[in-house]
Amino acid sequence: MEAGVACKLNCPTWVHSERFGRKSTAPIAMHRHRVRVAASPQFPLLSSPNRQRWASFEVSCSSFNNFSASTLETGSVHVPYDEALMLKNKSLEAEQYLNGHSIYLVGLMGSGKTTVGKILSHVLSYSFYDSDALIEQEVDGISVAEIFKCHGESFFRKKETEVLQKLSSKKRLVVSTGGGAVVRDENWDYMQKKGIIVWLDVPLEALAQRIAAVGTHSRPLLHYEHGDPYTKALKRLSYLLEQRGKNYAKANARVSLEEMASKLGCRDVSDLTPTEIAIEALDQIGGYLKEEGGMAIAGL
Secondary structure (H helix, E strand, O other): OOOOOOOOOEOHHHHHHHHOOOOOOOOOOEEEOOEEEOOOOOOOEEOOOOOOOEEEEEEEEOOEEOOOOOOOOOEEEEEEHHHHHHHHHHHHHHHHHHOOOEEEEEOOOOOOHHHHHHHHHHHHOOEEEEHHHHHHHHOOOOOHHHHHHHHOHHHHHHHHHHHHHHHOOOOOEEEEOOOOOOOOHHHHHHHHHOEEEEEEEOOHHHHHHHHHHHOOOOOHHHOOOOOOHHHHHHHHHHHHHHHHHHHHOOOOEEEEHHHHHHHHOOOOHHHOOHHHHHHHHHHHHHHHHHOHHHHHHOOO
């Protein structure tokens, strides 16, 4: 359900799947879905007309029992070499403290949880899951919007909790959760069982612009508002943040795109690449786990 982060990555498969809706995947049977990523100072380099160096990540997928590995696809992902190297270095630092614990990404709709989650899963060699996609698969493959329409939000939330319960028994996962997953206390219990929770905090105006650019039809919670797509999105997002803000703030780590843009000298958060956001997420995760409380949760 992610609208996707404004991308500077040369990875059209990801961008297209994020902007035009999640593809349905085959029925899940929880097989182990392993991701192998060639990411080291020696990874292959690609040239470009402006002589910028790009690193090529070769991604291959196997499986996981009871769930298919969501929308992850086999293929190549290209990112600027310097970003790829920094990403790999940050992942090596974080792995010292992660101890195989899963990462659960939370945040409002359109915050880039799926896009960033795939990057994190690649570089950490974790399996990636989109909880909304798993719910769709469990309800005969119909979309989240159709589930809301036919069964109601309470039915969807129940399924969401069931999915998180199943995932909670596994380690080495990156999970992109639905925007409302933070509302139920039991969801927090499941996510924290073997995981670290990371909040992608994106300014509301930027979220509204992203969602308006790709359309609001796939976002059932926006159907209650009136006006043009941007106004509808901004109104609903403001209401949702008011309702959920305290829940998001309980996350173990926070990635503030506004603070990132200021630190990196960007004029706007849309200038940030998904890789830069993933690097910041790893930095925040590492910082949290280095603290005494984080280390205790990680079993260190």
